[in-house]
Amino acid sequence: MTKTKIAVIGGSGIYDINGLENAEWLTVESPWGDASDAILTGSLDGVEMAFLPRHGRGHVHAPSTVPYRANIDALKRLGCTDVISVSACGSFRDEMAPGDFVIVDQFIDRTIAREKSFFGTGCVAHVSVAHPTCPRLSDACETAARDAGINVHRGGTYLAMEGPQFSTLAESQMYRNSWGADVIGMTNMPEAKLAREAELCYASVAMITDYDSWHPEHGEVDVTKIIETLMGNADKGRALVARLPALLGAERDPCPHGCDRALEYAILTQPEMRDPTLMAKLDAVAGRVI
Template sequence: MSQADGTAGGRPAARLGLIGGSGLYRMAALADGVWTEFDTPWGRPSDALLLGTIAGREVAFLPRHGRGHRIAPDEINARANIAALKAAGCAEILAVSAVGSYRAELPPGTFVMVDQFVDRTIRGGRSYFGEGIVGHVGFGNPTCGRLAETVAAALSALGLPHATHGTMLVMEGPQFSTRAESLGYKAQGLDVVGMTGLPEARLAREAELCYQNVAMVTDLDAWSDTHVDVSEVIAVLGRNAENAQALVHEVARRGVAPPERCPAGCTHALDTAVITPREAWPEATARRLACIAPRVFAPKTVATDSA
């Protein structure tokens, strides 16, 4: 079991967090990495974290569904996943997800930089707040514009087919959509559908982490005449995996530690979010929240005279 406070010398740590979805279970570039167990106040994450370096950048890789794809979308402990990455010293997260497409112009093999979400999940574990401390974090722009610029440059440099903007419908897995549902969401102008982008992105914001989701299109959803078949989805995932790993390597090569104050506001998202006054915070709840936001919830030290 390993734990850390997610900071280095009072400044955000430089480690890049990587969350791999379906088809991205391991990182060849991290062949010499070390699988490290983490525990959090919200339980164990999906798996141990693989800690190592890619292109000289310290990274922490977490397979979202666990090695062997043994955790269903609605069973993922997203709070523990994000808390473990924060404990590992991550300051930003690149999350890769497999999705269906609502648009013919976003065919299988396309990468979509998701910058908006529509939530249709009913699962629990959607927030770190509660139990005596109420917080409402701004989520109008749910991903990090600064990190998005790095990812977009990496996709362009690699020549990978991609869209720099996209809205993901996050549905309650593990079921696929009905044709009626798919046609309805397509008519709303949404771009892709997945099962894991939320609450992951929202929790990353509550933990004051920079976060960007890159969706890999595996199929045209049920709106099309093409039947969604798991075997074909897996085949596309296999073809996408090499490109996804190339993207991760390029982002790590280009990336630098985010500034103490991310211009997108990620690193100080809690400045105006916590409604409950400090004097009313239950000690146990504040101590737990300090694991994901030590800047705000760590106990304040009082200077004393040494005379």
């Protein structure tokens, strides 16, 4: 058994957690650069919590410039065990309406301008992201959402686009009809991949704000309407997060799905050939195996 420490990465509209005891904003130094912001730490119902605003307080980071590696590394350094991503998304499905939540279980990564791995020349590693989210953690998010009275859909494919512009109509139709995506956003990749490399359980809660641009009755994305829906979703998101400590508990067994052992056989570079500079940067992310 290990101590549970729940990390919440908050997307657009969610910039804190209500009710944290002994709340304190901490700046965590990372060899991968500065995180998006300081990290709010504390406890909720006896369980340690950490909250990181993905875009920074005041929304200062665009999706492409979010320091994803520094964010995940900082959470790992704080001792976090479980990461819940909460983010605003568009929907490709009539039944997944604005105001609904989707517990994502798959991704299509269309981002092109971001660093996507902690590993590289000097230490090569390959982890599996066939199933990029943790079912145990996703179960807890689904239960928390239903207990909070949120209309939630379990399972869905998240199309991660580069942004910052929204989709063209042609792109939206392609993602929906040809590719089978369910929701679209700009921030869960490479975040989910990096969490797996850092051996952190990861779950994604997509908060739907709009129908992207494919829907014949809704037209193109209207930012004013998105913000209106966003505010309502933020309240729901905080209600979901508030229920997680009771569901996950103060202590946890090893992940039954192996998220916390993702690097077990992933590193291919022989010890004598590894770059000392890179290895020093990997002290938190891969410390268990190196």
